[in-house]
Amino acid sequence: MADFVGAVDQGTTSTRFMIFDHGGNEVGRHQLEHQQIMPRAGWVEHNPLEIWERTQTVIQTAMNEHGLAGSDLAALGITNQRETTVVWNRRTGRPYHNAIVWQDTRTDRIASALEREGKGDVIRRRAGLPPATYFSAGKIQWILENVDGVREAAERGEAVFGNTDTWLLWNLTGGTEGGVHVTDPTNASRTMLMNLETLDWDDELLSFFGIPRAMLPEIRPSSDPRSYGSTVPHGPFTGPVRITGDLGDQQAATVGQVCFAPGEAKNTYGTGNFLLLNTGTDIVRSKAGLLTTVCYQFGDDAPVYALEGSIAVTGSAVQWLRDQLKIISTAAQSEILARQVEDSGGVYFVPAFSGLFAPYWRSDARGAIVGLSRFNTDAHIARATLEAICYQSRDVAEAMEQDCGVPLECLKVDGGVTVNDLCMQLQADILGVPVSRPVVAETTALGAAYAAGLAVGFWKSTDELRENWNESRRWQPTWSPEQRETGYARWKKAVGRTLDWVDVD
Ligand SMILES: Nc1ncnc2c1ncn2[C@@H]1O[C@H](COP(=O)(O)OP(=O)(O)OP(=O)(O)O)[C@@H](O)[C@H]1O
Numbered sequence: 001m002a003d004f005v006g007a008v009d010q011g012t013t014s015t016r017f018m019i020f021d022h023g024g025n026e027v028g029r030h031q032l033e034h035q036q037i038m039p040r041a042g043w044v045e046h047n048p049l050e051i052w053e054r055t056q057t058v059i060q061t062a063m064n065e066h067g068l069a070g071s072d073l074a075a076l077g078i079t080n081q082r083e084t085t086v087v088w089n090r091r092t093g094r095p096y097h098n099a100i101v102w103q104d105t106r107t108d109r110i111a112s113a114l115e116r117e118g119k120g121d122v123i124r125r126r127a128g129l130p131p132a133t134y135f136s137a138g139k140i141q142w143i144l145e146n147v148d149g150v151r152e153a154a155e156r157g158e159a160v161f162g163n164t165d166t167w168l169l170w171n172l173t174g175g176t177e178g179g180v181h182v183t184d185p186t187n188a189s190r191t192m193l194m195n196l197e198t199l200d201w202d203d204e205l206l207s208f209f210g211i212p213r214a215m216l217p218e219i220r221p222s223s224d225p226r227s228y229g230s231t232v233p234h235g236p237f238t239g240p241v242r243i244t245g246d247l248g249d250q251q252a253a254t255v256g257q258v259c260f261a262p263g264e265a266k267n268t269y270g271t272g273n274f275l276l277l278n279t280g281t282d283i284v285r286s287k288a289g290l291l292t293t294v295c296y297q298f299g300d301d302a303p304v305y306a307l308e309g310s311i312a313v314t315g316s317a318v319q320w321l322r323d324q325l326k327i328i329s330t331a332a333q334s335e336i337l338a339r340q341v342e343d344s345g346g347v348y349f350v351p352a353f354s355g356l357f358a359p360y361w362r363s364d365a366r367g368a369i370v371g372l373s374r375f376n377t378d379a380h381i382a383r384a385t386l387e388a389i390c391y392q393s394r395d396v397a398e399a400m401e402q403d404c405g406v407p408l409e410c411l412k413v414d415g416g417v418t419v420n421d422l423c424m425q426l427q428a429d430i431l432g433v434p435v436s437r438p439v440v441a442e443t444t445a446l447g448a449a450y451a452a453g454l455a456v457g458f459w460k461s462t463d464e465l466r467e468n469w470n471e472s473r474r475w476q477p478t479w480s481p482e483q484r485e486t487g488y489a490r491w492k493k494a495v496g497r498t499l500d501w502v503d504v505d
């Protein structure tokens with residue numbers, strides 16, 4: 001058998017291709033950013049053709065750099081930014097519109113109407129999600145209503161929908177010449193259109209958004225021994241590679257962190273933050289503002305579910321300091337600047353740029369920096385930004401405890417922000433539990449590789465994968481309980497100041 005497994009990680013800001021060996025060690029990678037298109041306040045788009053171009057380049061570059069051919073890969077996995085919506089024509093391969101990104105709030109009226117019309121509870125019960133701009137269904141509806149000719153083409157089955165996993169799978173397997181139109185239950189569970197119990201599209205949910213079933217991909221296991229398809233000769237690989245793994249990025253990171261038992265959780269710090277808790281084969285309904293989602297489905301095994309706390313803006317708040325406020329020139333400088341002061345000097349920054357996600361789900365919220373006095377400097381704002389990442393994670397961790405009644409003992413973390421030592425120390429201080437980071441921080445790509453490799457027997461079992469996990473760093477809490485509670489109470493007050501800002505009705 002071939003020595004390696006490949007994984008495409010199609011993220012919000014960039015696309016990377018990674019190659020792993022049997023020990024789960026990184027053998028090679030290449031990564032390219034794509035354009036963030038923001039035509040109006042609250043709108044965020046990507047160009048699907050640019051993403052496909054970038055995907056081909058990162059694959060070819062990493063494979064060539066290491067002198068590898070398709071035959072060196074036992075399988076290929078795909079993981080992706082979730083919810084982001086592409087609608088394209090399967091005959092021409094052309095997208096009808098730019099991809100509408102998960103952070104985009106243009107569908108706030110669609111989302112608030114669902115609640116007013118009493119459809120919210122049906123969506124919560126069937127899909128496990130609160131009506132929000134975040135998920136794909138409203139974005140599909142928006143394209144159907146605003147782009148000429150799409151609805152007719154959708155009814156004929158010619159205009160099709162996919163998240164970026166589906167878009168890339170279709171292109172990699174031949175596109176207009178026989179490309180497969182598939183997704184997996186983790187991605188499908190973020191559309192607001194899939195029934196969590198049956199793992200099938202739900203006709204009543206489809207009717208809420210006026211979406212024809214013919215547009216939707218087939219839902220296949222996240223790790224599929226039957227293969228979704230193989231790469232074609234005119235694609236980025238020399239020689240066919242079987243594609244056998246597909247997971248949304250946060251579920252992939254949960255797999256990469258080997259959270260295979262109920263009660264195991266991880267928190268990923270990227271553009272946003274996503275805390276997922278494995279709840280086993282039970283569908284746990286949140287009372288505290290979390291989402292119920294599919295964690296993974298491997299082969300013919302029963303699906304495994306998760307509770308999820310999604311936070312829209314964490315690492316992207318650091319990017320905002322860099323690109324919009326321009327008080328730092330690299331993300332890493334946020335740590336240097338924040339270390340110039342001992343605390344945030346009473347400043348709290350609630351980066352509710354896309355409204356607030358878990359556990360609040362308030363699309364009427366917008367960002368605020370509060371508690372300012374003449375004494376404050378850019379260093380306080382940088383420190384408040386890092387604290388905001390941690391306080392938002394605490395909000396979600398509290399909700400998790402409420403829902404499952406088990407206190408968190410240690411938080412497994414990963415993602416780009418976790419190189420920020422100060423931020424991770426603040427996280428341990430604000431939560432009051434240790435924070436632990438593994439050696440392989442690219443858990444998203446690793447999880448997709450694991451799913452693909454399990455399907456073809458490259459790895460025999462999840463136990464074998466557990467042996468690949470090793471801790472690289474651990475942070476212990478240092479704050480007194482009093483300091484922790486005072487800080488958190490202020491944070492809650494700051495959150496209160498951001499609510500009811502935008503009129504969505
Ligand atoms: N030293 C640092 N301190 C704070 N934040 C940082 C640091 N380095 C990177 N980041 C932040 O981490 C984020 C990138 O993390 P990561 O690479 O995990 O995200 P990503 O997986 O590319 O995101 P996505 O998948 O959403 O595209 C950026 O938002 C960046 O601002």
Ligand SMILES: [Mg+2]
Nearest residue numbers: 011249270444
């Ligand atoms: Mg990512």
